[in-house]
Amino acid sequence: xxxxxxxxxDDGHGAKSTLASTVYHQLRDDLLAGALETESKLRxxxxxxxxxxxxxxxxxALNRLASQGLLGRHDQRGxxxxxxxxxxxxxxxxxxxxLEERAxxxxxxxxxxxxxxxxxxxxxxxxxxxxxxxxxxxxxxxxW
Numbered sequence: 001x002x003x004x005x006x007x008x009x010d011d012g013h014g015a016k017s018t019l020a021s022t023v024y025h026q027l028r029d030d031l032l033a034g035a036l037e038t039e040s041k042l043r044x045x046x047x048x049x050x051x052x053x054x055x056x057x058x059x060x061a062l063n064r065l066a067s068q069g070l071l072g073r074h075d076q077r078g079x080x081x082x083x084x085x086x087x088x089x090x091x092x093x094x095x096x097x098x099l100e101e102r103a104x105x106x107x108x109x110x111x112x113x114x115x116x117x118x119x120x121x122x123x124x125x126x127x128x129x130x131x132x133x134x135x136x137x138x139x140x141x142x143x144w
Contacts, residue, residue, distance in 0.1 A: 019053045020060035026051055027061055031070050031081065042071065042079040 017025070027047065030036055047058045062079045065071040071079045107115070126144060133139045 019057035020064075023047070023051045023053045023057055024061035024064050028065060028070065031065070036081055038081050038083045040081055041077075042081065044078070 036042075042062065044055055044058055044062070047062065048055055051058065053061075062071060063073075066073045066079060070082060072082045073079050129144045130141055131144045133141050
């Protein structure tokens with residue numbers, strides 16, 4: 001059992017984090033990737049064994065995810081994975097497209113020579129990166 005502060009891998013969540021934050025980020029990533037079955041019950045014991053943390057950090061992470069709407073919670077019966085409707089996915093996709101378009105317009109409007117150099121470099125890196133992770137034929141490469 002692990003206590004205190006955990007060192008994270010190079011996953012973009014910072015150099016150090018509490019165990020509850022580590023479990024939160026890992027579980028959130030799994031939920032968003034669709035790695036866990038919708039509407040299935042999440043037992044604390046299962047989450048403890050899967051993510052390698054104690055019951056208290058796991059409960060904290062589960063409560064945090066429930067407060068954000070990624071998990072549902074039944075009194076005295078635990079947590080479950082919230083289903084996502086087609087309408088919710090459509091709304092989220094429209095919002096994301098709008099935000100990305102707006103960000104691109106702002107970025108272009110305030111461009112500099114350094115910005116253009118970084119853009120060319122990013123395009124070059126994307127051209128060399130695989131869209132899928134090497135160990136999986138279906139998992140998207142987050143670098144791409």
